[in-house]
Amino acid sequence: MPVLALTGSGDRSEPCRVKRKSSTSDSRRRLAQAGEQAAAEHLERGGMHVVERNYRCRAGEIDLIALDGNTVAFVEVKLRRAPFDPLEAVDARKRRQVCRAAFDFLLRRGMLGRPARFDVVAVEAGSYSCTHIADAFDSEIEY
Numbered sequence: 001m002p003v004l005a006l007t008g009s010g011d012r013s014e015p016c017r018v019k020r021k022s023s024t025s026d027s028r029r030r031l032a033q034a035g036e037q038a039a040a041e042h043l044e045r046g047g048m049h050v051v052e053r054n055y056r057c058r059a060g061e062i063d064l065i066a067l068d069g070n071t072v073a074f075v076e077v078k079l080r081r082a083p084f085d086p087l088e089a090v091d092a093r094k095r096r097q098v099c100r101a102a103f104d105f106l107l108r109r110g111m112l113g114r115p116a117r118f119d120v121v122a123v124e125a126g127s128y129s130c131t132h133i134a135d136a137f138d139s140e141i142e143y
Helices: 022-045 092-108
Strands: 003-009 012-018 049-057 060-068 071-080 116-124 130-137
Touching: 022 049, 022 060, 022 071, 022 116, 022 130, 049 092, 060 092, 071 092, 092 116
Parallel strands: 071 116
Antiparallel strands: 003 012, 049 060, 060 071, 116 130
């Protein structure tokens, strides 16, 4: 949807259309989707089963939710250019948000009490090679 801006001189102002820079956000969104797809395929090749993508609730969002046997894995996908440390990219605020969203997921699905963990998948931009870090961080909230 275009944004309206007022331009003109003197008393007479007329609306004009201002084009948003959607190409940048669209390309970032496509890059993120490709990274999440690469991460999901990597997890499934490793024997996990992805059950949900981009789970959203009031508490926040979780990129991927997968089952590893009986364990529910809440996966944060980090797409970056090398060299980078994917764990640094998951700061305390993001960990709290993911933990709250995970609790919401478990509660809504009747899965409270099931084993769960928080993983990070680092995806290298360009090659889309993945590194899976299982049990990357602990929950910051009590269930």
